[in-house]
Amino acid sequence: MNRLKDATSPYLLQHADNPVHWFEWGPEAFEEARRRDVPLLVSVGYSACHWCHVMAHESFEDDGTAALMNEHFVNVKVDREERPDVDAVYMAATQAMTGHGGWPMTVFATPEGHPFYTGTYFPRPQFQRLLVGVSNAWHNDREAVLTQGSKIVEALNERTAFPTGPAPTAETLDQAVRSLAESFDPVRGGFGGAPKFPPSMVLEFLLRHGGPDALRMAERTLEAMARGGIYDQLAGGFARYSVDSGWVVPHFEKMLYDNALLLRVYAHWWRSTGSVLGRRVALETADWLLSEMRTPEGGFASALDADSEGVEGKFYAWTPEELREVLGPDDGDWAVGLFEVTGTFEHGTSVLQLLDDPDDPARFERVRTALLRARSRRVRPGRDDKVVAAWNGLAVAALAEAGALFDRPDLVAAAREAAVLLDGLHLDGDRLLRTSRDGRAGGNAGVLEDYADLAEGLLALYAVTGEVRWFRRAGTLLDTVLDRFADGSGGFFDTADDAERLFQRPQDPTDNAAPSGQFAAAGALLSYAALTGSARHREAAEAALGTVSVLAPQHARFAGWGLAVAQAAVTGPVEVAVVGPAGDPATAALHRAALLSAVPGLVVAVGEPGSSGVPLLESRGLVDGSPAAYVCRGFTCRMPVTTPAALRAELGGAVRTP
Numbered sequence: 001m002n003r004l005k006d007a008t009s010p011y012l013l014q015h016a017d018n019p020v021h022w023f024e025w026g027p028e029a030f031e032e033a034r035r036r037d038v039p040l041l042v043s044v045g046y047s048a049c050h051w052c053h054v055m056a057h058e059s060f061e062d063d064g065t066a067a068l069m070n071e072h073f074v075n076v077k078v079d080r081e082e083r084p085d086v087d088a089v090y091m092a093a094t095q096a097m098t099g100h101g102g103w104p105m106t107v108f109a110t111p112e113g114h115p116f117y118t119g120t121y122f123p124r125p126q127f128q129r130l131l132v133g134v135s136n137a138w139h140n141d142r143e144a145v146l147t148q149g150s151k152i153v154e155a156l157n158e159r160t161a162f163p164t165g166p167a168p169t170a171e172t173l174d175q176a177v178r179s180l181a182e183s184f185d186p187v188r189g190g191f192g193g194a195p196k197f198p199p200s201m202v203l204e205f206l207l208r209h210g211g212p213d214a215l216r217m218a219e220r221t222l223e224a225m226a227r228g229g230i231y232d233q234l235a236g237g238f239a240r241y242s243v244d245s246g247w248v249v250p251h252f253e254k255m256l257y258d259n260a261l262l263l264r265v266y267a268h269w270w271r272s273t274g275s276v277l278g279r280r281v282a283l284e285t286a287d288w289l290l291s292e293m294r295t296p297e298g299g300f301a302s303a304l305d306a307d308s309e310g311v312e313g314k315f316y317a318w319t320p321e322e323l324r325e326v327l328g329p330d331d332g333d334w335a336v337g338l339f340e341v342t343g344t345f346e347h348g349t350s351v352l353q354l355l356d357d358p359d360d361p362a363r364f365e366r367v368r369t370a371l372l373r374a375r376s377r378r379v380r381p382g383r384d385d386k387v388v389a390a391w392n393g394l395a396v397a398a399l400a401e402a403g404a405l406f407d408r409p410d411l412v413a414a415a416r417e418a419a420v421l422l423d424g425l426h427l428d429g430d431r432l433l434r435t436s437r438d439g440r441a442g443g444n445a446g447v448l449e450d451y452a453d454l455a456e457g458l459l460a461l462y463a464v465t466g467e468v469r470w471f472r473r474a475g476t477l478l479d480t481v482l483d484r485f486a487d488g489s490g491g492f493f494d495t496a497d498d499a500e501r502l503f504q505r506p507q508d509p510t511d512n513a514a515p516s517g518q519f520a521a522a523g524a525l526l527s528y529a530a531l532t533g534s535a536r537h538r539e540a541a542e543a544a545l546g547t548v549s550v551l552a553p554q555h556a557r558f559a560g561w562g563l564a565v566a567q568a569a570v571t572g573p574v575e576v577a578v579v580g581p582a583g584d585p586a587t588a589a590l591h592r593a594a595l596l597s598a599v600p601g602l603v604v605a606v607g608e609p610g611s612s613g614v615p616l617l618e619s620r621g622l623v624d625g626s627p628a629a630y631v632c633r634g635f636t637c638r639m640p641v642t643t644p645a646a647l648r649a650e651l652g653g654a655v656r657t658p
Contacts, residue, residue, distance in 0.1 A: 001021055002015075002016060002017070002018060002019075002020065002021055002022050003021075003022060003023050003024060003028075004016040004018075004022050004024065004077060007024060008082075008386065008435065008436075008437045008440065008442045009047075009079040009081075009082050009386060009435075009437075009442075010047045010382075010383075010384045010385060010386060010437070011045060011046050011047035011052075011077075011079040011081070011082075011384065012024065012077055012079055014047060014056070015056065015060060015077050018056070018060045018061055018066065019060075019061070019062075019063050019066035019067075019070075020060050020066045020069050020070065020075050021066075021069075021070045021075060022075050022076070022077045023074060023075065023076050023077070024076070024077065025042075025076055025078050025083060025086055029074050029076045030111055030112070030113065032074045033073075033074040033110075033111035034111040036074065037111075038072060038073055038074060038111075038135075038138065039072075039073055039074075039108050039109060039110060039111070039116075039134065039135075039138050039145075040073065040074050040075075040076055040107075040108070040109040040110070040111065040113065041069060041073040041074070041075045041076065041106070041107070041108055041131075042076045042078060042086075042090065042105075042106075042107040042108075042109055043060075043075070043076070043077050043078065043104055043105070043106055043107075044078040044080050044086070044087050044090060044091075044103065044104065044105040044106075044107070045078075045079070045080065045103045045104040045105070046079060046080050046081050046103060046303070046384070047079070047081075047302070047303060047305065047382065047384035048240075048253035048254075048255065048302075048303035048304065048305045048306060048382075048384060049103045049104065049253070049306075050251070050253070050306045050307060050312050051102075051103065051104060051120075051121045052103055052104040053307060053310075054121065055104050055121050055122070055127075057310075058123065058124040058127075059122075059124050059127050059128075062124060064128070065124060065127065065128055065131075068128060068131045068132065069131060071135075072131060072132075072134075072135035072138075073108075073131070073135070074111075080103065080105075081302055081384075081386070081388060081435075082386070082434065082435050082442065082444050083444060084447055084449075084494070084506075085447055085494060085495050085499065085500070085502060085506050086502065087105070088494065088506035088508065089156075089502050089503060089504045089506055090105060090107045090115060090118070091105060092156055092504065092506075093107070093115040093118055093152055093156060094107065094115075094118040094119070094120070096152065096155065096156065097115075097117075097118050097152065098118060098119060098120075100120075101120065102120045102121070103120065104120060104121055105118070105119075105120055106118065106119045106120060106121075106122060106127075108134050109149070110145075110146065110149050112503075113502065113503055114149035114150065114152065114153045114503055115149060115152055115153075115503075116145050116146075116148040116149035116152065117134055117148075153503045153504070156503075156504050157503075157504055161487065161489055161491065161507070162491065162507070162508075162509050162510075162547060162550075163547075163550050164489070164490055164491065164543075164546035164547050164549075164550060165546050165547075165549035165550050166546060166549055167542045167543075167545055167546060167549070167566075167569070168545055168548045168549050168552065168563075168566035168569070168570065169570065170570050172548065172549050172552050172566065173205075173209055173552070173563060173566060173567055173570060175552050175553055176205070176548075176552040176553075176556040176559070176563050177206070177209060177211070177213055177214050177556075179552065179553055179554060179555075179556040180202065180206070180217060180556050180557065181213055181217065183557065184217050185245065186220065188224055188245055188246045188247065189217075189220040189221035189222075189223065189224035189225065189247070190221050190224065190225075190245075190247070191557055192557075193245045194242070194243060194244050194245040195241050195242060195243050195244075195251070196241060196242045196244075196245055196247060197240075197241040197242075197513070198225060198230070198238060198241070198258060198261075198262055199221065199557065199560060200258070200261035200262050200264075200265050200560070201261065201511050201515055201519075201560030201561040201563075201564060202556070202557060202560035202563070203218050203221060203222060203265045203269075203560070204261075204264070204265050204268065204560065204561070204564040205560050205561075205563040205564040205567060206218035207265065207268050207269060207272050207598075208564050208567040208568065208600035208601065209563075209567055209600075210272075215272075215273070218269070219269070219273070219275070222265070222266065222269055222275075222277075222278065222281075223277060224246075224247050225238070225247050225262075226266070226277055226281045227247075227353060227354050227355050227356075228242065228246065228247030228248055228353055229242070229247065229248045229249055229250055229344065229350075229351035229352065229353050230242045230247045230248075230250040231247075231281070232254075232288070232316065232352075233339065233352040233353065233354045233368075234352065234368055234371055234372050234375065235284075235288055235291075235292070235372060235375075236281070236284030236285050236286075236287055236288035237254050237259050237284075237285055237288035237289070237292065238254065238258055238259055238262050238285070239251060239252050239253065239254055240252075240253045240254070240255055240258060240306075248344050248351065248353065249344055249345055249351060250313075250351065251306060251312075252306040252307075252312055252313040252315075252316060252381070253303055253304060253305060253306040253381075254292075254303060254304040255302070255303050255391075255513070256289075256293060256300050256301065256302050256303060256388070256391045256392075256394075256395060257390075257391045257394055257513060257514040258513065259285055259288070259289060259293075260289070260300075260391065260394035260395040260397070260398045260399075261394060261398070261514065262281075262285060263282055263285040263286055263289065263398040263399070263402060264394075264397060264398035264401060264402070266278045266279075266281045266282035266285065267279075267282040267398070267401055267402045267405050267406070268401075268598070269282075270282060270405070271405055271596060271598050272598040279406065282402055282406070283402070283406060283408070286398075286399060286402050286403075286408070286411050289395065289399065289414075290410075290411075290414055292304065292383075293383075294414065295385055295387060296439075297387070297421050297425075297436075297438075297439045298414075298417035298418055298420065298421045299387035299392055299418050299421045299422070299436070300387065300391070300392050300395045300418060301383050301384060301385040301386070301387070302384040302385070302386050302387075302388050302391065303383070303384045304381045304382070304383050304384075305381035305382040305383070305384075306381065307381060307382075308378065308379045308380060308381045308382075309379050313345060313346075313349075313351070314378070314379075315375065315378050315379070315380060315381050316351055316352075316375075317345045317346075317349035317350060317351055318339075318341055318349060318350055318352065318371075319341070319348055319349050319350070320332070320336045320341050323335045323336055323339075323341060323371070324336075326370055326371060326374040327367055327370055327371070331363070331366070331367055331370075334363070334367070335367050335371070338354070338358060338364070338367075339352040339353060339354065340352070340353040340355060385437060385438075386435050386436070386437040386442070387421070387422075387426075387435060387436045387437065388434060388435055388450075389422055389426050389432055389433070389434050389435070389446055389450040389453070389454050390434075390446075390447075390449040390450040390452075390453040390454065390514070390520075391453070391514070392418050392421075392422055392454070392457070393422070393450070393452075393453035393454035393455070393456055393457035393458070394453050394456075394457065394514065395415070395418060395457070396415045396418050396419050396422075396454075396457030396458065396460065396461055397415075397453075397456055397457040397459075397460035397461070398415075399411045399412070399414050399415035399418075400412055400415040400416075400457070400460045400461045400463075400464040400465070401460055401464065401595075403415065403464065404464045404592070404595045405595065405596065412461075412464055412465065415457075415461055415464075416461060416465065416467075419457065419458060419461055419470060421436075422454060423469075423473060425439065425441050426441060426446070426454075427473070430476050430477075430479065430480045431445070431446070431480065432445075432446030432450050432451055432454065432477065432480075433445065433446055434446045434447065434450050445495075445496065445499055445500075446496075447494050447495055447496075447499075447517065448481065448485050448492055448493065448494045448495070448517030448518070448520075448521060449494070449514065449515070449516070449517040449520055451477045451478070451480055451481050451485070451517075451521070452477075452478075452481060452515075452517055452520035452521040452523070452524050453514075453515070453520050453524075454474075454477060455474040455477040455478050455481075455521075455524035455528070456520060456523055456524045456527070458470040458471070458473055458474040458477075459471065459474045459524060459527050459528065459531075462474070462605075463595065463603070463604040463605070463606070464595065466582065466591075466605075466606040466607055466612075468607070468612055468613050468614060471531065471613075471614055472613070474524065474528060475528060475532075477524075478521075478524055478525055478528055478537065480496075481521050481524075481525070482525075482536070482537075482540055484496040484497050484498070485497070485517075485521070486540075487507065490540075490543030490544060490546055491507065491509060491518055491543075491544060491546075491547065492507070492509075492517060492518045492521055492544060493505050493506070493507045494506040494507055494508065494517050509544075509547045509562075510547075510551065510555075510558040510559065511558055511559060511560050511561050511562070515560075515561035516561065516562070518544050518547065518562075519544070519545075519547075519548075519559070519561040519562035519565060520561065521540075521541075521544060522540075522541045522544040522545050522562065522565045523541075523561065523564070523565040523568070523601075525537045525538070525540050525541035525544070526538065526541040526565055526568060526569055526573065526601070527568075527573070527601070527603050529541060530572070530573050530575050530603040530616070531575070531603055531605055531614055531615065531616050532614075532615045532616070533615055533616075533634075533635045541565070541569065542569065545562055545565060545566050545569065547559070547562060548562040548563055548565075548566050564600075564601075565601070567600045567601065568600045568601020569601070570600075571599065571600045571601065572601075572633040572634065573599075573600065573601035573602060573603055573633075574597075574599045574601075574602050574603070574631065574632070574633060574651070575602075575603045575604075575605070575616055575631070575632040575633065575635070575637075576594040576597075576602065576603070576604045576605070576629055576630070576631055576632070576647075576651075577605050577606075577616045577617050577620050577629065577630040577632065577637070578590045578591045578594055578604065578605065578606040578607075578627070578628075578629045579606075579607065579608070579609050579617060579620050579621060579622060579627060579628050579629075579630070580606075580608070580609075580622065580626075580627025580628065581608055581627070582607075582608060584627055586626060586627045586642070587606070587627040589643075589644050590627055590628070590629045590642075590643075590644060590647055591604070591606045592644070593629075593644035593647045593648055594606075594629060594647060594651075597648070597651045599651055599652065602651075603616075605617050609621040609622060615635075616632070616635070620637070620640070623640050623642050624642075626642045627642065628640040628641065628642050629641050629642075629647045629650075631647070631650040631651060638650060
């Protein structure tokens with residue numbers, strides 16, 4: 001029987017009606033495999049994965065293929081977004097055995113969970129032959145199969161820890177910029193060739209670093225992505241990646257983590273340079289998050305599917321005839337030229353690009369509104385509405401900062417509502433659950449990125465709102481990081497010391513689609529240390545950044561968030577304590593001036609004198625009865641100032657006003 005009908009994961013529920021006798025990951029599946037003396041077939045994917053859907057339609061919905069699977073294996077379906085730890089250990093095995101990885105991931109394992117044969121997508125005829133071949137090997141050549149599994153596990157567990165070095169210096173960061181320049185595409189932006197993924201964390205580093213070369217690479221990439229097909233020119237929001245090198249044709253799934261990270265970096269682009277395009281894209285992406293990804297409980301859903309009606313990109317692509325039908329001949333012809341509708345996708349359709357700003361903004365808004373209205377009548381892509389703690393932490397940080405920078409209280413309110421949900425539903429004392437859905441928490445323990453990204457988000461929310469509860473909760477999360485995840489050598493494991501024991505304890509300090517847990521932890525620890533003066537947190541952050549020194553010379557693309565955090569560490573980070581009565585316009589003006597500063601990794605504390613509970617604010621008071629701001633490094637502060645202009649001067653200028 002198929003055991004997925006009670007799953008909380010939308011991905012698992014997509015497979016609940018398969019003729020395959022699926023199990024969820026857990027002891028029941030392992031016990032059944034031992035009882036039947038058959039291998040496990042572990043299939044790993046996620047709800048927005050196009051090729052996962054293809055394999056499901058071809059094989060898992062096929063009665064003949066399902067019969068082979070049910071007869072010869074205990075079949076386990078895993079949502080990689082719910083169980084990143086399971087995904088990580090099997091992905092390491094798949095990459096070691098095949099030289100590549102991806103999803104769907106197909107793993108044959110012993111009843112103890114040791115992998116002995118792996119792959120990704122298999123077409124149905126090949127998959128059926130593989131099922132028979134693996135089963136025959138299990139029954140007729142068991143010793144070789146078990147030996148293979150043992151060797152893989154042994155080899156993976158013998159891998160030494162990722163090399164580390166000293167804390168990064170200014171020269172390390174300059175070296176990283178030079179390394180990035182070697183793979184930079186000066187024409188199309190981004191790094192390397194196709195496919196191109198949004199390099200969000202690298203862009204954050206480049207903006208923080210400043211300097212002509214860094215800003216040139218950041219701005220060219222930010223503009224090219226915003227004007228290309230990877231960005232939804234009608235509704236806002238970014239697709240997962242571009243299949244070509246020019247950001248034209250996207251892989252159409254939209255992920256929460258991408259859009260949270262990109263919203264933040266586009267807002268920071270505006271903060272650093274005053275870019276009009278940066279402001280527009282940041283606000284459109286924020287509005288898209290609120291309209292498309294918000295759940296009834298106040299959290300943010302994980303992803304939108306790439307497909308609708310079984311066709312990738314159908315919701316987003318247009319033909320010239322469709323534009324003319326919706327807009328009429330004149331506006332239709334104008335839109336065809338404006339949006340580059342020249343058959344850039346499939347079957348004569350195009351994704352919409354906006355390579356130049358429209359010469360008639362009012363006409364553009366009329367056309368955009370009409371196309372959005374017409375598109376709303378299409379079959380929408382599916383939405384994975386589970387709430388993931390880590391990615392919601394990224395969204396909290398991005399929305400809180402964007403709300404403050406662009407004077408949008410609704411964005412700050414949305415960030416706060418998500419934080420309230422996570423605080424009330426995902427947290428149990430000092431322990432964090434990774435997922436929830438429909439207001440019900442899942443049973444999966446949080447991993448390092450959940451603790452670190454949520455702490456980052458709560459610290460950003462505290463900086464914007466001054467609500468001390470978020471500062472305190474971030475401290476609780478970071479204490480758990482230090483107590484439960486540390487590896488004893490300055491780094492962090494991705495799972496807690498009391499998490500489920502897999503054949504390997506996952507640990508990867510490099511960035512992937514989102515900041516690595518280790519670099520995210522380093523960033524939150526550094527900010528918390530700046531607010532508290534805690535040597536323990538500062539030292540832990542610096543030790544975790546030792547990996548950056550190893551990666552910067554040749555592999556800076558895989559350490560973007562670590563480099564961004566290192567840039568903050570090298571500059572201090574600078575601390576600003578704003579002291580004044582809540583609701584006082586002078587307090588608000590100083591607070592806003594601090595938040596508008598582009599000083600790398602700036603930490604802001606705001607509160608009334610003597611009542612905050614935040615150490616950076618202690619012993620700092622009003623000046624002649626007026627609100628005051630103190631600019632500090634390592635809790636050593638300059639003379640307080642009482643005007644935004646004086647604060648901007650203290651922070652070195654470079655502050656943009658709206």
